[in-house]
Amino acid sequence: MRQVVLDTETTGLDPASGDRVIEVAAIEIYNFMPTGQTFHVLVDPERDIPEEATRVHGFTAEMLRGKPLFAAIADDLLAFLGEDEIIAHNAPFDFGFLDAELVRAGRPKLDRTRMLDSLAIAKRRYPGLPNSLDALCRRLGVDNSMRSSHNALLDVKLLAEVFLQLMGGKQPGFDLAAAPSRRDAAAVVVEAVGPVNRTPRPIQPSEAELAAHAAFAKRLKDALWLKPPFAEAPGE
Structure with a gap:
């Protein structure tokens, strides 16, 4: 399963009022593992x-003057995104800006069914707690000490780590086959010698044990053992 973790930096908060994208960064992950494939570009707004x-992000208009326009990088960005799921923190924000830029460049908007919002995932997992990227890095043990400003390339790398933790903590290089467990070793032995046939040995309590258990259950409030199907129906 291929997914793309994405982040943008912008001139402001509202593309409808004329704010533009100035940086786009994305990382490819496959089966919840980063592949090392990245996309990163600075854009003249x-x-x-x-x-x-x-x-917030440290960029000035002078620093970006002469960088490619969004229309010039649109096709490369769309090629990297492919048709796969796109993960972003507060994803509607990034999708809104990219849609505005894509339309301006004569390209179709992104399919919203591809959008996966890591902020929404974090809010469901940690309701009532701060769920900014910095807060999640601290909570999940992701090192963000180098993050002094919002930078899309750094943020997307941190977000990829945070997302992997939110989805179960898988990390690059974690190899389940590195050291076979005792269960694996037992499975190899069974495979070598064939299946072992064992005779079932049901445990049947004595009359005294059954009577002691019944007396104990009667002392409990709303005891499970006194209810069907554990308790015998009248006449049985």
């Missing part, structure tokens, strides 16, 4: 970048 946005 063709507009100014407010100071408050620069304080």
